[in-house]
Amino acid sequence: MTNAPPNADTPYIEVRDLAMAYGDFVVQHDLNFVVNKGDIFVVMGGNGCGKTTLMRALVGLQQPATGSVFYGGEDFWNAAPEARQRLKRRLGILFQGGALWSSMTIAENVALPLSEYTGLAQARIDELVSFKLALVGLAGFEEFYPAELSGGMKKRAALARAMALDPDILVIDEPSSGLDPLTARRLDELIVELRDGLGTTIVVVTHELASILSIGDNSIYLDAESHTMIATGNPQDALKSGDPRVRHFLTRGAT
Amino acid sequence: MPHGATWQVDMRLAGEDGLEIILGGRWCIDGNLPAGTVLLDALNERIRGIRFSSAALAEWDSGLLTFVAGVVKLCGARGVAVDAKGLPQGVQRLLAMALAVPEQKVALSSATAQGLLAQVGRATIESFRGLPQMLQFLGEITLSFTRLIVGRAHFRRGDLWREIEQAGPRALPIVFVISFLVGLILAYLGADQLRMVGAQIYIADLVAIGMVREIGALMTGIIVAGRTGAAFAAQLGTMQVNDEIDAFKTLGISSIDFLVLPRMLALMLMVPLLTLYAGFVGMLAGMVVSATIFDIGVVEYYTEILRALEPKHFLVGLSKGTVYGAMIAFAGCLRGMQCGRSAESVGQAATSAVVTGILLITITASIMTIVYYRLGI
Ligand SMILES: Nc1ncnc2c1ncn2[C@@H]1O[C@H](COP(=O)(O)OP(=O)(O)OP(=O)(O)O)[C@@H](O)[C@H]1O
Ligand SMILES: [Mg+2]
Numbered sequence: 355m356t357n358a359p360p361n362a363d364t365p366y367i368e369v370r371d372l373a374m375a376y377g378d379f380v381v382q383h384d385l386n387f388v389v390n391k392g393d394i395f396v397v398m399g400g401n402g403c404g405k406t407t408l409m410r411a412l413v414g415l416q417q418p419a420t421g422s423v424f425y426g427g428e429d430f431w432n433a434a435p436e437a438r439q440r441l442k443r444r445l446g447i448l449f450q451g452g453a454l455w456s457s458m459t460i461a462e463n464v465a466l467p468l469s470e471y472t473g474l475a476q477a478r479i480d481e482l483v484s485f486k487l488a489l490v491g492l493a494g495f496e497e498f499y500p501a502e503l504s505g506g507m508k509k510r511a512a513l514a515r516a517m518a519l520d521p522d523i524l525v526i527d528e529p530s531s532g533l534d535p536l537t538a539r540r541l542d543e544l545i546v547e548l549r550d551g552l553g554t555t556i557v558v559v560t561h562e563l564a565s566i567l568s569i570g571d572n573s574i575y576l577d578a579e580s581h582t583m584i585a586t587g588n589p590q591d592a593l594k595s596g597d598p599r600v601r602h603f604l605t606r607g608a609t
Numbered sequence: 610m611p612h613g614a615t616w617q618v619d620m621r622l623a624g625e626d627g628l629e630i631i632l633g634g635r636w637c638i639d640g641n642l643p644a645g646t647v648l649l650d651a652l653n654e655r656i657r658g659i660r661f662s663s664a665a666l667a668e669w670d671s672g673l674l675t676f677v678a679g680v681v682k683l684c685g686a687r688g689v690a691v692d693a694k695g696l697p698q699g700v701q702r703l704l705a706m707a708l709a710v711p712e713q714k715v716a717l718s719s720a721t722a723q724g725l726l727a728q729v730g731r732a733t734i735e736s737f738r739g740l741p742q743m744l745q746f747l748g749e750i751t752l753s754f755t756r757l758i759v760g761r762a763h764f765r766r767g768d769l770w771r772e773i774e775q776a777g778p779r780a781l782p783i784v785f786v787i788s789f790l791v792g793l794i795l796a797y798l799g800a801d802q803l804r805m806v807g808a809q810i811y812i813a814d815l816v817a818i819g820m821v822r823e824i825g826a827l828m829t830g831i832i833v834a835g836r837t838g839a840a841f842a843a844q845l846g847t848m849q850v851n852d853e854i855d856a857f858k859t860l861g862i863s864s865i866d867f868l869v870l871p872r873m874l875a876l877m878l879m880v881p882l883l884t885l886y887a888g889f890v891g892m893l894a895g896m897v898v899s900a901t902i903f904d905i906g907v908v909e910y911y912t913e914i915l916r917a918l919e920p921k922h923f924l925v926g927l928s929k930g931t932v933y934g935a936m937i938a939f940a941g942c943l944r945g946m947q948c949g950r951s952a953e954s955v956g957q958a959a960t961s962a963v964v965t966g967i968l969l970i971t972i973t974a975s976i977m978t979i980v981y982y983r984l985g986i
Binding site for chain 2: 410413414415439442443445447449450451452453454455456457466467470515
């Protein structure tokens with residue numbers, strides 16, 4: 355079943371029986387969920403519950419202990435290397451710490467994926483780079499090195515790099531941590547615009563309650579104590595009638 | 610510590626099975642405070658609950674909190690109830706926060722202390738475990754070079770130039786100093802021996818051939834391993850810590866092509882050139898010593914060098930330099946790529962890169978010397 359042809363019933367992204375572990379320490383187990391095309395899918399959970407680890411399994415950086423991730427029905431972790439490479443090409447990733455390449459300027463960071471994979475002329479690439487940087491509010495910072503930016507600016511530059519190739523799926527680890535409230539709000543708007551305008555499917559790990567509730571179409575809550583997911587669904591519904599632990603989280607412990 | 614104000618703790622039985630702990634004075638961390646275990650003796654079988662009294666408490670900081678937390682932990686282990694109401698309000702609240710989240714019981718893999726023998730054994734096993742990784746890395750680099758030859762390896766030319774500049778021109782001063790001193794030592798050593806047979810002019814042969822064939826490459830190798838090999842490991846290790854290597858992986862860009870290849874090329878180009886330079890500097894030192902101390906004329910020395918040096922000596926030196934360069938870059942990049950995810954492991958990677966680099970240089974030096982001897986070169 356590794357290469358089932360995509361049809362209407364095949365989920366866009368499906369996580370099946372996924373368990374992730376570091377050595378003997380099982381971070382999360384029995385994860386089963388589906389991400390629909392064009393959704394903004396929120397991964398919630400307390401610090402250290404395994405959100406980043408889940409992200410690493412989704413994008414092919416960390417082999418799951420069991421289970422797998424399916425993109426359009428295609429088994430990512432059991433695919434041949436070329437197929438996996440092709441699937442990876444459809445993903446854009448924003449790491450929690452930004453992970454900008456420190457020996458390159460911001461512009462070079464954003465340009466590298468473009469020049470590696472598109473064969474566009476340099477002038478065209480420069481144009482695209484400036485546009486993407488302007489989108490995240492960093493116009494004019496092209497020639498800066500990552501070390502010369504503030505933490506929040508690094509985050510935004512890294513988002514520009516993740517969007518460089520207009521990926522089908524954007525995986526974002528904590529976009530708004532370290533951003534001021536206005537910038538965080540702009541970033542939320544940008545995420546929604548990317549989805550509406552380009553049809554990008556977005557998986558976003560976030561703690562920001564405001565963004566969870568305003569942009570999330572669907573969500574999953576990872577519990578740090580039982581080491582598994584305890585809820586999926588629209589965050590608004592979860593807030594109204596979900597599992598008490600999720601409500602507790604979404605109301606900052608008020609219920 | 611101000612005089613007069615120190616901590617006091619008294620204990621008094623309260624009722625049938627209770628214990629009251631009376632705290633007084635100044636409980637600050639600079640006051641040589643007791644641990645919660647001072648209660649061990651007082652907590653006998655009969656005691657089922659403790660409470661606090663803090664009316665005499667003058668001043669406190671987290672020193673008091675750690676003491677009380679220690680007491681709570683001790684009581685918890687023995688099933689003794691703790692009533693914190695007698696403590697100041699602030700202490701109660703902070704204590705409640707500190708105890709709210711249960712301690713994570715996650716086994717950390719390497720935290721246990723080990724005896725010397727076990728450590729040696731483990732280190733030995735580890736070093737053999739490292740071998741397959743090393744071979745795998747070697748394989749990846751070989752593939753990368755193949756891609757380079759067919760023109761399909763991607764890296765930025767600017768990176769190559771930067772590494773070349775860092776490894777080459779900037780190493781000239783230190784290579785000059787070391788080679789000059791080594792040439793000087795060689796000349797003295799030779800002069801002493803050769804004087805006995807009245808053949809002092811052969812200092813020139815000794816220094817020239819020695820420096821060009823062997824010692825130039827060896828000294829350069831060791832210098833570059835310390836300078837550049839360690840830098841490679843630290844650079845790649847930091848990139849590992851910052852997820853930068855993962856960012857390459859997710860884009861499907863080979864970090865071997867992009868990061869390791871330019872570094873390998875830079876050292877394989879620069880170390881032989883530095884070796885050549887070291888050889889000339891060594892010969893210069895020999896000339897200075899011969900002329901000033903042992904009365905051998907500069908022209909005489911020069912013609913003797915010309916007679917002694919054959920192209921094959923240069924070939925041997927250059928080939929060794931190239932191989933050492935490859936070894937240093939290999940060790941540096943290997944350790945950098947294997948680096949863990951903390952600042953401490955970056956330091957270890959740099960140290961390990963130098964050790965591995967020098968070890969590899971020594972091994973290949975011996976092999977090449979024997980092979981060249983057998984081949985009669
Ligand atoms: N390299 C590692 N080795 C061992 N354990 C790890 C490693 N990385 C993370 N962990 C453990 O895995 C668990 C999940 O970590 P993870 O980084 O996925 O958390 P997170 O949900 O992203 O947290 P945060 O919200 O703070 O970013 C943590 O308990 C952590 O201690
Ligand atoms: Mg995280």
